[in-house]
Amino acid sequence: MSPLLFLRRVWAFVVRDWRLELSYRMQFFLRVLSILILVTTFFFVSKIFVGFADPRFTQWRDPFAAWLTGMAMLNYFMTGFSSLANAIRQEQVQGTLESVLMTPISVPTVIVASSAWDFVQATLFSSLYLVFGWLFFNVHYQGNYLLALAILLLTTVVLSCLGILSASFAMVFKRGDPFGIFLGTGSALFSGVFFPTQLIRDYAGSTVANISRVLPPTYGLDGIRRVLIEGQGFAQVRQPLISLLVFLAILLPLSLWVFSRAVRRAKREGSLIQY
């Protein structure tokens, strides 16, 4: 398939989902409002900690800025992780998967294209966390925005690999995806979204702290905060970048192999459209 045709198809999915979103206007405005309320809440909570920051945690001198980057990135990462499986499940539940699969388009393309709108939305809503912080609460970010974007994209691609594994589970088992439970709840606790991961080592010991080391969002968040909050450059963020590339090298071939097996199995069982 030519790249132009692929993009045309992705665009068709984006337009479709944009039109569907337009038919639920209220939901969009309520979500924007909820982000604003959440950002405002965290602003006031952060005021409790003024002057109490542990000097060991350089990224957390301003906990409000750390939380905003944490939530914005978590939102994006979770989209990368969950949107692929959600795309399959939503088409199955709507009953439209079969008609989409009747077009000359491969299953992987369907999944990638179906989740495209989720990324558009995630980009918008994740940006809103940062924009509201900057616009209403005087939070300033520094460093190389392009480098931060590169880390964000790399982390999202790594999480998308886990998302492909998750979509494979959705295809075969329909529900009960272990990756979702592990990453969804695990990332918020172990990846440093709301507090520094070093605290886990201090309070729960090194064995529990090692959990954060096997979660890709830990490295993504660390890298982005180093750039946006501490203003570090490429040389200083090499370590989280290398870790993410190692994750990618392992997960990409593994997830594609598992996914092709799952599609084959679902077609054999005739359960592709079941949920």
Added chain:
Amino acid sequence: MSAALFPDDPSIRTSNGQPVVFVERISKTYPVPFQRLKKLLKRKFKPPVEAVRDVSFEVREGEIFGLIGPNGAGKTTLTKMIATLIQPTDGNVTVKGYDSVHDDVAVRRHVGLAGAEERSFYWRLNAEQNLQFFARLHGLSSFDSAKRISELLRLLQLEDSAKKRFAELSTGNKQRLSVARAMLADPPVLLLDEPTRSLDPLAAARMRAIIKSLAQDETKRVTVFLTSHNLAEVEELCDRVAVISKGEIKALDAPRNLRATHSDNERVSITFTVDDAEKVEAALREAFSTHSFTLGRSDVSAAWMLAFSRKTNDQTLDTVLRVLHRTNCLVKGVESERATLLEVLEHYEQPDVIGTESDSSSPDPSPAKEENPR
């Protein structure tokens, strides 16, 4: 199975077309999910469901091919295997030379499927937006898709519904939109599942005319694979019909050949006028010593209607006409009706027929199931 699996009967009008769809010894058994695990855990599980068994046929360019059978016979599974949505357990399906498993994308480029499932559209988008989405997935440019959608909306008389949300369309219009979607990319093969099911009689007649014209159009020569429970429609439209029961093709031939092969009886009705009906009745009783007949007033005023069954080509009709002539009757009309496709279908659903024609190597055939439970 009756003849004409691969048609060379010159009476079949489309037999000069090139074969487009090849179905070669395909079988489909839905496996038990996680069977080995269930065995290991000693959990009970239902046996695998054998939906289609060793089915072979071909469909030619420009042919309208019908598939009839009761619910659960395997029609949907067979259609979905041609459409690449389900993989066969054994055998091959090729469409325009492309294998349905290894070249599935290429097969879908040549096939349009109009199913009976209403939920296959986006209910909050309007009819036109739905078609636009699917047209783009078929790779049509913005300009081409707009032109094609406009043509199809006009052809299927959906212009007034173009801007209506799918949820607001009548059941018949939803059905028509499904056919429009199948035709978006102008595919050479159309798989139609009960295309007139929810249509009013006028719309149904128009749909049948459209289907006929697609197949007969010399520039397009669209091949139509039609599954339907409307046997009159199948008989009217189809060049050949396959009867499927318990996952097996029991017969495949032109409708009139099927009827002739599966029943050598015909019902004859004669309308006549006469002054002395009692005399006619007495003469008929004498002539019909071994046959039964009914004689009564016709709907036409002053006319009588005589009805009886006979073996095709026997002497009964000639005898009766002579009796009527001898008793001074004025014959107004003679109508004969051969077995219908319903009778053909019923024939194959009789337990002894299925028992004798099933594959003896499978002593315990699992019940065929058309759709998996969700």
